[in-house]
Amino acid sequence: MNEYVLRTRRLTKKYKNQLALDDVSLNIRRGSIYGFIGQNGAGKSTLMKLATGMAFPTSGTIELFGESGEKELVRARRRMGIAIEQPALFPQLTAKENLEIHRLQRGIPGMEGIKKTLELVGLEGTGMKKARNFSLGMKQRLALAVALLGDPEFLVLDEPTNGLDPVGVVEMRDLLRRLNREIGITILISSHILSELHLLATHYGIIHKGRLLEELTLDELQRKCRQYIRIKVDSPQRAAAVLERELATTEFEVLPDGTIQLFEHLEHPSRVSGALAEAGLAIEQFMPMGEALESYFTKRIGGEA
Amino acid sequence: MSNLFRSEWYKLTRNRSLWLLCIVLFAAAVVNALFVYYDNSNDGGAMSASSGIELWMSSLSANQYIIKIGLSILAGFFISSEYANGTIKRAVTSGFSRSKVIVAKLTAYMLGAMIVALIFPAVNVVLGSALLGFGSLPDASNAEYVVRTFGMTLLVAAAYASITGFFAILLNDSGKTVGFSIVFYFFIDGIIIMASKYIPALKTVYEYSVLQVVLDYANETLSSSKLWTGIIVSAATWAVFLLLGIAAFRRKEIK
Incomplete structure (x- = not known):
């Protein structure tokens, strides 16, 4: 078939x-x-x-x-x-x-x-x-x-x-x-x-x-449109361990460049940054990211998102 | 193919313009026969027929207008309207070749055209015979004349259906098809005759065309050679315009 x-x-x-x-x-x-x-x-x-x-x-x-x-x-x-x-x-x-x-x-x-x-x-x-x-x-x-x-x-x-x-x-x-x-x-x-x-x-x-x-x-689109917190720290491996241990989440991805995309705790970013800081990690970047399908589509066809 | 035809036949039998044409022609034939019955030509009346067979003959000579107008209306509302409704898409995407789709449609339309062409003379002869008696023809055998003109009516209707069907495929729109076909049929004879003054060959073309056949086929004294010419011309016209219709539809983009 x-x-x-x-x-x-x-x-x-x-x-x-x-x-x-x-x-x-x-x-x-x-x-x-x-x-x-x-x-x-x-x-x-x-x-x-x-x-x-x-x-x-x-x-x-x-x-x-x-x-x-x-x-x-x-x-x-x-x-x-x-x-x-x-x-x-x-x-x-x-x-x-x-x-x-x-x-x-x-x-x-x-x-x-x-x-x-x-x-x-x-x-x-x-x-x-x-x-x-x-x-x-x-x-x-x-x-x-x-x-x-x-x-x-x-x-x-x-x-x-x-x-x-x-x-x-x-x-x-x-x-x-x-x-x-x-x-x-x-x-x-x-x-x-x-x-x-x-x-x-x-x-x-x-x-x-x-x-x-x-x-x-759909998975690819959701990944592109999904809301997340973009985190860049001095040690991604340690940060990953902190997220798992302190925030009890596995809903994140560590990208090849060491950036972490965290898909949970979007409502409480201060809890995340606090946990990372308490673990002694130097936070270089910490910002909410992601877009809706409409804005992704608009951006894709060359309009303003 | 038979599935396509069955579907087209179903559409035809539910086509309001066909029913309307049939009812109008039936009523016109009844009125005509009653006029003849009550309006005696020997008593200063205007109607000349005095029997069923004479009514058949006179109604056939009026039938050319029914064929030209009736078929134009039917083509507009049976073929072209499918473009406006969008239903032509259903046929084109049905998984049959375009040739089969349009042959099925034109075949159903041709059968509808034959019904339209026969109603007026048929009702006239039946009702006329019931009121006045069947009668007889002075210069021809009744049976031979009826069989010949019956067959030729069907053949001429098929030829005209083929031409009008071709217009309907090209024009896509009921109004345009009805309007263009009626104007075409009403002026084409005059235009060809006028043009033949400058191009004499056109006169010969006209004499061997279905436009001439429709005028002659009901003649009581039609010669055998003219009859055969009429048969061949009608059949050839039917075939040529059917092929043209298929070719046009095969290339047509459905909007």
């Missing part, structure tokens, strides 16, 4: 004179929730459109489930569920009829899947109500239901929480997490609400002006 569901190599897309994607090499591991972060117009939707076959690359390659041939890519897309940009629905049809079209198209046997999927997204009670009379939140749920019908292995969701109320956002997040953890569906999700992605994604890609600036795991 291939380790990656989607990989792109030097993917570039040009619209007339505008470079929408520039040399993007992206890797989405099986089983991950890949949060795609970028400003409006950064290239998130363009990449999704290329991956799903809605648009064609100017250069570069796309690999889905390990397949990269033209016909194989088309076939591989049967294993995907897609909701890109505004909910793609037949407004004059009911939720059930919208799903029935998808069921027929994919050759999914029986009607049981439709019922189950509608229950899963909380639209089982919409009856004969036409999709055009749905709220934006309901349309988003229905678009997700369409994407989920047929048990996809890979979901591509572009701003799926747009238009949802706060409760809806939480429900959507819980649902996606459940789908990922319990069924193992890999998810590529874009959003410009970073706090929301931070609560969901296991991997991140930061895109800016068509260029993929960075890919990182």
Whole structure:
């Protein structure tokens, strides 16, 4: 089984004179929730459109489930569920009829899947109500239901929480997490609400002006965004022993240059500095550090944090 | 492929513009047949048909407008509207090749076009025969005429569906498709005839085009060679525009 569901190599897309994607090499591991972060117009939707076959690359390659041939890519897309940009629905049809079209198209046997999927997204009670009379939140749920019908292995969701109320956002997040953890569906999700992605994604890609600036795991991101006290003393080994003995903590890291990053006792820095001073250590640096995801992202794309 | 077609057929049968067209054409045919029944031409009336078969014949000559306008409306609301709704994305990303996706859509549309093209004459002949009797034609066999014109109606509808479907793929928007197709069909004959004064070859092209076939196929005295020309021209038009539609859709980026 291939380790990656989607990989792109030097993917570039040009619209007339505008470079929408520039040399993007992206890797989405099986089983991950890949949060795609970028400003409006950064290239998130363009990449999704290329991956799903809605648009064609100017250069570069796309690999889905390990397949990269033209016909194989088309076939591989049967294993995907897609909701890109505004909910793609037949407004004059009911939720059930919208799903029935998808069921027929994919050759999914029986009607049981439709019922189950509608229950899963909380639209089982919409009856004969036409999709055009749905709220934006309901349309988003229905678009997700369409994407989920047929048990996809890979979901591509572009701003799926747009238009949802706060409760809806939480429900959507819980649902996606459940789908990922319990069924193992890999998810590529874009959003410009970073706090929301931070609560969901296991991997991140930061895109800016068509260029993929960075890919990182949740651990790596947390390390970068984590609040800590930066300590520089004359003897890091002794300081480490003091932290363990006097402050009963192992939540710190000694970096190769001897700097210590302490992730606990952030509320009581004086206790830490006091313990180090009492042990006779000369403190050269002692300062709280770290940043929120928003400020990390802003800094990464070249703005002011 | 059959899955795609089943899905397109499902969409077609739930398309409100198809139902609206069917209802309007059905009602128009009923009114027309009743007019003929109550408005006796021998008694100063304006309607000339006096039997079911004559009603079939007269309704076929009016059918060219139904084919041109009706199919333009259907193309706009069955094909182009999918771009506005975004639902074309669902088909394109369904894991089938673009050629199969658009062939399934155009096939369903073509069947819808055939239904639209048949309703008005069919209701006229059925209701007309019930009210006035089936009657007979002076210069042709009833059975031969009905079979020939029935088949040609389907074939001409398929050819026009292929052309209008191609416009719908190119134009992406219901309003543009309906507007452009209607304007095109209403002016193209005049434009070609006018241009043929300067480029005489255009006259020959026009005579061997589906634009001419739609005007002639209901003639009671259509010669065998003209019939075969009509069949070949309609089939070729259908095939050429279907291929053009496939080629256009294969290159189309979905926004």
